[in-house]
Structures are given as C-alpha cells and as structure tokens.
Amino acid sequence: MSPKFLDQLSKGIPLEPLPPPGTRNPNVPHAPVRKVPLTPNEHEIAINNALRYFPIKYHELLRAEFKEELQNYGHIYMYRFTPQFSIKAYPIEDYPAKTLEARAIMLMISNNLDAAVAQFPQELVTYGGNGQTLSNWAQFWLVMKYLCEMDETQVLVMYSGHPMGLFPARPGGPRVVITNGMMVPNYSNPGDYDKYFSMGVTMYGQMTAGSYCYIGPQGIVHGTTITLLNAGRKYLNSSSLKGKVYVTSGLGGMSGAQAKAAVIAGCVGVIAEVSLAALKKRHEQGWLQEVAKDLDSLIERIKEAKINGEVTSIGYHGNIVDLWERLAQEYEKTQQKLVDLGSDQTSLHDPYNGGYYPVSLTYDESQKLMVSDPPKFKYYVQLSLRRQIVAINTLVEKTGMKFWDYGNAFLLEAKRAGAPVEHPDDTSRFIYPSYVEDIMGDIFSLGFGPFRWVCCSGLPEDLEKTDQAAADVFLELLQDKELDPDVNVQYQENLKWVQEAGRHNLVVGSQARILYNDCAGRSKLATRFNELIKSGELKGPVVLSRDHHDVSGADSPFRETSNVTDGSKFTADMAVQNFIGDGIRGATWVAIHNGGGVGWGEVMNGGFGLVLNGENSATAQSLLLWDVNNGIARRAWAGNKFAVKAIRKEMERTPGLKVTLPP
Incomplete structure (x- = not known):
C-alpha cells in the first residue's frame, strides 16, 4: 500500500480546498528571474494560458497571483500548487498507478524533482539553469493523475510539459510520448524561447530533464x-x-x-x-x-x-x-x-x-x-x-x-x-x-556512450547486484580473443569504473548507475538484468535509459556531431529517426527535444526509457540494437574509420542488418 501522501497524486490538481498562496522557499536555490519580452496582449495571453488549467470559479483569485508571478519571475510556475510532501524516488510499489510502466515513469519524474537532485526544485528545473522536467505545478499534478489512471491500451501525449491527454493506443507501444521545444525552424532562436516560455507554450527540456531520465550529477x-x-x-x-x-x-x-x-x-x-x-x-x-x-x-x-x-x-x-x-x-x-x-x-x-x-x-x-x-x-x-x-x-x-x-x-x-x-x-x-570533436567523438563512433539504469525497488543492495552483473558481463566480453584493441581499452576502463563505483558514493536520488557501454554490452546487461528480476534476486524492475548525449541521441554540430566531417553535422535526421525508431521497437517512453547543452535552436536530441520486467529481453535487444547502431551507421557513412569497423562487426553479428557504407 502506498504512503497516504502519495495517494494525492491520483487526485489531480488540488482544489478542494485550494492550497494557500505559495511563495519561494528561502531554504532552496531558485532559478534566476527571467525577462518578460511580451507585449501587453501577449502578457494577457500568458495569464489566460495558465488559468485554463483551473475551473472558472478560481480565475479571479488566481489571475492577480499569476500576473504577479509572471512580472516578478518571468514565468508562471504556480507556486501555490507546489506539493507539500517530499518529492523523491520512492520504491515503485508506493506509487498508486494501475500499471508497472506508469509507476516507473512516476518514480523517474519524482527523482528529477527531488530537492537533493534538482538544481531549482520549486521552478521544476532539474539541471542546466533552465532544463525543466515540467513547466508548472498544474502540469505536475495532471501528469501524475493521468499516469495513475492509464492502462496498457493508452498513451500519454506530452507537448512541452503540457499533458495533452490519454489517447487509445496498441499494447506494446510507448506509454508516454514527449516532445519538448519543437518549433517551426524560423522561430527557434533564443529570443523566441524567452517569449514563448514566458507565454507558457513551450519549455526547455535540456536533455534528461524533460525526458524524465536524469540520475543526478x-x-x-x-x-x-x-x-x-x-x-x-x-x-x-x-x-x-x-x-x-x-x-x-x-x-x-x-x-x-x-x-x-x-x-x-x-x-x-x-x-x-x-x-x-x-x-x-x-x-x-x-x-x-x-x-x-x-x-x-x-x-x-x-x-x-x-x-x-x-x-x-x-x-x-x-x-x-x-x-x-x-x-x-x-x-x-x-x-x-x-x-x-x-x-x-x-x-x-x-x-x-x-x-x-x-x-x-x-x-x-x-x-x-x-x-x-x-x-x-x-x-x-x-x-x-x-x-x-x-x-x-x-x-x-x-x-x-x-x-x-x-x-x-x-x-x-x-x-x-x-x-x-x-x-x-x-x-x-x-x-x-569540442571535447567530442577531439576526445570523445571516436568513442561514440565505436558505439560507446552513457548507458544507465535505475533499480526501481529503491534498495541499495539491488544496485550492488546490478553493478556485479555489469562487471561479470565485461569480464565475459573481454574473453573474446579477437576483440578489437580499441574496444578492449574501453571495456577495461569501464570494468574498473563499475567495480569501483560503489565506494565513490555516486548515488544522489534514485538507486542508479551510469556506465559507458556499446551495443554488445548493453544488450547482454539487459538480458542479465531480466534474468535477475525473473529469479527474484532483484526485488523490483529496472529502468534502462541513457543520456541523450550518446552515439545516436543528439544532432549537435558543436558537440555530439562535431566530428562528423561530411557536411551533415548541421542536419538532424539522426536524432529524429532515433526517436521514431525507439518508439516502434517497444520503448516504454520516448522523447525528442530542441535544445540541450549548447542551447535552443543549436541541437536536436532524444532519449528513451525501457522498463525491464523480467520477460521483455527480446524487446530490449531490438531497441538497443537500433538505438546504438543508428548513430554508428550515420558516422560510418560520414567516413569515420572507427564507426566503419564497428558497423562492419555488427553486421557480421546481426542477421538482417545491412548498412550503406562508403567505398
């Protein structure tokens, strides 16, 4: 049975009674005050946009309050509706939702907004100065309510923090589809962001803030x-x-x-x-x-x-x-x-x-x-x-x-x-x-990137077991006598990382781990985790995810794709294709963002979450094969020698994979 305060999440925006007026908590850091580049008419639209989350009988009271917030802070965060309980990643069984997948997503959102994790928790900013999980507190309550209500035939559609609603969908598809900051190209510069964020119609999801996959520093x-x-x-x-x-x-x-x-x-x-x-x-x-x-x-x-x-x-x-x-x-x-x-x-x-x-x-x-x-x-x-x-x-x-x-x-x-x-x-x-251009780009081209997982039981001992499983997988992979020397170096360093991770006290928030890994390692780990879940050795499901800053996740000419030299680094096909491909291959949720790292209008990036339940290893294999090799194929076509040898090796391993390569 979930703690009583978490039952509030199923009830939606608290209105009866209306919470008392909210203010900025002096005990937590706050987002900088933003300028309000709005005309008087746009200013009025921004207030009306916020009011439409509430029954008309509350509009007169809330109008003055929201007007003051907009004027004082540059955005309507709806401080009155800040939850009065501690937001953090509670054990998955504590969340009052119908489905395992919905409970996992609630856990991940909660972790993003944990005061120990988030940079500016009252402004729903997870990291990066303005990278938000959601845009205001009304959205938080509505999202949680929808997740509590959804079943396996529904998908929650998210428009830049706004829950558009639950829509009928086939089982096995994504349960949440997220877009953040999607703009008509001619309206995607920083000034446009300032304007439309002030109006409450878009938001900056950074990378893993708006996709609910942040695991702390x-x-x-x-x-x-x-x-x-x-x-x-x-x-x-x-x-x-x-x-x-x-x-x-x-x-x-x-x-x-x-x-x-x-x-x-x-x-x-x-x-x-x-x-x-x-x-x-x-x-x-x-x-x-x-x-x-x-x-x-x-x-x-x-x-x-x-x-x-x-x-x-x-x-x-x-x-x-x-x-x-x-x-x-x-x-x-x-x-x-x-x-x-x-x-x-x-x-x-x-x-x-x-x-x-x-x-x-x-x-x-x-x-x-x-x-x-x-x-x-x-x-x-x-x-x-x-x-x-x-x-x-x-x-x-x-x-x-x-x-x-x-x-x-x-x-x-x-x-x-x-x-x-x-x-x-x-x-x-x-x-x-750029550090990608000169240092990390070839590592991405080999297929290595920031894979991560979250133990939804909330138990430190589950994380220890997954760390050991990851070390065992690396030791197995290192037994390959034909292993490429460049891959061998990465396996050795990442084996050392996961063997020592526990003593470095890296956990802030959820019981999570990051581990640079390639397709072979990610796939083996997903299967191993599912075996541990099915056997009961792990006491709860595991969420697989990654940073958007990965092999295939981001088209960013000054960062992730800065070492792409065929002139295509300013295109964004890879990130968009990745978002679509992850969705049709069984991801529990998918996200695509404008902005992240280098700024609004400078990058397109996406991510996914997959809930391992002990039974879905085949889904994980299909998803991870695409999620890594999409980017390797693109980098190989651009002529990167590390990507060419990596995708050739994958084609040898994987029947049905045929990639166009340069001569």
Whole structure:
C-alpha cells in the first residue's frame, strides 16, 4: 500500500480546498528571474494560458497571483500548487498507478524533482539553469493523475510539459510520448524561447530533464572522468594524471560532477563557482573535497598539490575569469606552469538568463541587472567572455596548457562576443576543439556512450547486484580473443569504473548507475538484468535509459556531431529517426527535444526509457540494437574509420542488418 501522501497524486490538481498562496522557499536555490519580452496582449495571453488549467470559479483569485508571478519571475510556475510532501524516488510499489510502466515513469519524474537532485526544485528545473522536467505545478499534478489512471491500451501525449491527454493506443507501444521545444525552424532562436516560455507554450527540456531520465550529477561524472583520462593520453601522452591540474568552472547542476570526476581520474581539479549555495551543496555532499576562500590561498594550494602529486578537488568561490587572469599573471611573474588541462562548464546555452555570470558584477548584482537592464547585462557578459578568452589564450600560447570546449556553447558565445576564437583557416571552426570533436567523438563512433539504469525497488543492495552483473558481463566480453584493441581499452576502463563505483558514493536520488557501454554490452546487461528480476534476486524492475548525449541521441554540430566531417553535422535526421525508431521497437517512453547543452535552436536530441520486467529481453535487444547502431551507421557513412569497423562487426553479428557504407 502506498504512503497516504502519495495517494494525492491520483487526485489531480488540488482544489478542494485550494492550497494557500505559495511563495519561494528561502531554504532552496531558485532559478534566476527571467525577462518578460511580451507585449501587453501577449502578457494577457500568458495569464489566460495558465488559468485554463483551473475551473472558472478560481480565475479571479488566481489571475492577480499569476500576473504577479509572471512580472516578478518571468514565468508562471504556480507556486501555490507546489506539493507539500517530499518529492523523491520512492520504491515503485508506493506509487498508486494501475500499471508497472506508469509507476516507473512516476518514480523517474519524482527523482528529477527531488530537492537533493534538482538544481531549482520549486521552478521544476532539474539541471542546466533552465532544463525543466515540467513547466508548472498544474502540469505536475495532471501528469501524475493521468499516469495513475492509464492502462496498457493508452498513451500519454506530452507537448512541452503540457499533458495533452490519454489517447487509445496498441499494447506494446510507448506509454508516454514527449516532445519538448519543437518549433517551426524560423522561430527557434533564443529570443523566441524567452517569449514563448514566458507565454507558457513551450519549455526547455535540456536533455534528461524533460525526458524524465536524469540520475543526478553521477550522470556526467563517468563521462567527465573518461574525458579527462583520454585527454591525458591524447594531450599529455600519459595514462596517469598524478600531479596534473585541471581548471574549469561550475558546481551547479551537471557541472557539479566535475569535482568528483577529477578525483576519480586522479588529478587536481580546481573549479570556480559564483554561487555560494551551489558550492556548499557539493561540499556538504562530499563531492567537493576542499574550498579556497581567496585567490592567494588557492594559488598556493595548487602549487602544493601539484608538487606533492595529490589527488583532490578544490572549489573556489568566485568568478572563473578572475581565476584565469590570476593564473596568467602568476605565470608572467614566476614562469611556473600551474595548469595542464582546462575547460568550462558554465551554462552558456542560456548566457543572458543566469547561465553565465560576468566578472564585472557580483552574483547578486547580476541577478538584478539581467532583469532590469538586459542590454547592459549582455554587454557585461560579452566583455567577460572576451577577458576570459584572452587569459586562456595566454596560458595556451605561453605554457602549452590544453583547453577544450565542453559542449556548453562556450566558444560559440565567445565568438559572438567578439573574442579571438575563430580558426584562422576555417571560420566555421574554433581554435580549440569540442571535447567530442577531439576526445570523445571516436568513442561514440565505436558505439560507446552513457548507458544507465535505475533499480526501481529503491534498495541499495539491488544496485550492488546490478553493478556485479555489469562487471561479470565485461569480464565475459573481454574473453573474446579477437576483440578489437580499441574496444578492449574501453571495456577495461569501464570494468574498473563499475567495480569501483560503489565506494565513490555516486548515488544522489534514485538507486542508479551510469556506465559507458556499446551495443554488445548493453544488450547482454539487459538480458542479465531480466534474468535477475525473473529469479527474484532483484526485488523490483529496472529502468534502462541513457543520456541523450550518446552515439545516436543528439544532432549537435558543436558537440555530439562535431566530428562528423561530411557536411551533415548541421542536419538532424539522426536524432529524429532515433526517436521514431525507439518508439516502434517497444520503448516504454520516448522523447525528442530542441535544445540541450549548447542551447535552443543549436541541437536536436532524444532519449528513451525501457522498463525491464523480467520477460521483455527480446524487446530490449531490438531497441538497443537500433538505438546504438543508428548513430554508428550515420558516422560510418560520414567516413569515420572507427564507426566503419564497428558497423562492419555488427553486421557480421546481426542477421538482417545491412548498412550503406562508403567505398
């Protein structure tokens, strides 16, 4: 029997009695106030759009309230209807839905909105500054009600956070189909997003926020760890990062993983963060080991850690531009190279709404100016980006430091700000690579990407059993005497990851794990998990999913497809085909998004969730075969040698798979 408070989820929007007026909870962080680029008529439409979720008798009362929210925060979140119980991933049997699949989706939505997981929980922002699970609290209540009511002959259709309703559908098809931010192409620039989000008719789902598949910062820890290890091999010609210093920024949503990843990779991670709340959160969670109060003490600590070959993570409460400029000055003064690797993980997909805080202003000053005077705030952001690039360029040119763009539109926005980042021989390229272009692209082309699963029982011991199952699968795969050497390296590193994952305390929220894997590994794991579920060794079902940042999941010319060199990196057929293909192959839910990582209008990406129930291994095999090899085939057609050999191997393994290849 579900806890009594969860029974509220089946009742829809709470109206009888109406909850008391809501306010922003001062004990949790909040999304930056957004500008409202609406005409008086559009302003009225936005309020009416929010009111249509409620019976007419409540409109007079709620109208003034929603008008105030829109004016004060730039969006109508409906704070009055924030749930008064703790939202988190409860054991699956606690959710009051008719079907196993619906209960699993409710669990995943709950995890996305858990205050320990979400970046701005009251604004339904899971990560990335504006990546929402849903757009307002009325939608939350309606979605949960529909999921409680649905049976196996219905599908819930989601339009950018809005539950359009339950529609009859065949059993075996997706139970939820999600689109986020789909726009007519000529209306898909950042200004359009500001306008239509304010009006409540679209939203930014980031990647796994709007597809209900976020698993906390663990989701990016593994990828960042792999990036650092491969950067060490590629740039430093070393398999060890001992005594190497990695400087970056951001400890908020996804970027909060950087400190943990640096330690797992074995280096000194130095991360600047302007938000004291975000820095404290990561430090208290144990993800960040040290905090430096000022630049003088930070510089001395970097020198000490570098000399001693320490492995640690150091957070600096301050602006990343100040840090880069001080590092450049320190080199000019001492000729001592302090930094080996550098990047940036500020949310520059949304630079003028809190995604980037300029060095010229304090955190609080920025919060105010971005609303009161957007053009002036933009001026300071672009000035700050130019200064940041000058300092980075100095360190690269004079010390040999290696720098890459982390797929957050850093170089794109720096170029737009007038910073010297264009490649001298090709204005469509930058002087620094994207981490996918230079480090991770070939790994994607081999078919490896951020596979993940969630143990729906909520039991840590179930996660331990799945970790062991994953290690066993890798050991089996490594027995293949004809295993490709490039694949062997990936299996070895990922075996080490999953064997050590438990001791790194990566779980925040649901009992989940991320593991870079290829089609063979994913398929074997799905079968093994189903066997454990059927035998009763696992005490509940398992949700399979992945980051959209994967082999086939995202068409993103400045990130996921930046190493596609046949001119097709600006097309989006792959991500759309993947969404459709996953749906017809039995995914429990599917999602396709505009935006994610590098920004609105800059990427199309999609994902899926599949509930393993002990009986559906054949469905999992079909789905995973497509979900991985769609992207490998596209990359092979573009001429990537790693993708060509990977898809040739898959065609040998899989009857009926025939892929068009270049000569």
